[in-house]
Amino acid sequence: MILLAFVFGFVLLHELGHSVVALHHGVPVKQITLYPLGGIASLGYMPREPMKEMQIAIAGPLVNFVLAALFSLVYFLVPGGFFATLVGVNLVLGLFNLLPGFPLDGGRILKGLSGAAPPTLPASPSVGQVLAWNNCPKAHRTWLR
């Protein structure tokens, strides 16, 4: 029973991780709904910037990995099966949420990564434009002026 309370707490901290980063980016958090083995942080909206969406999405699993690291330290100081279980629970929560599919965090992270590719410079000419410019005497005159 106490383990279930810890899992519930870890899920809450996971959702709070999403919420804190969302608030940091100015995104309102409407509510956090907790289920026995999961939760949902309902945001006012999802930011249009892919990097912000990705940061919000990765914050939850990151909380679980930090908790796993902390409980690993406690486990080395006070070896016991309970702390090893807490490490395992956080690793499972973090890794499960990183699965690449919606509505899991992994899906949002992938979406953010795909949208976060550096844009091509609008001023960078294509190969065709460079060849056309090189073959246009008027362009050379303009360039040499």
Ligand SMILES: [Zn+2]
């Ligand atoms: Zn999450």
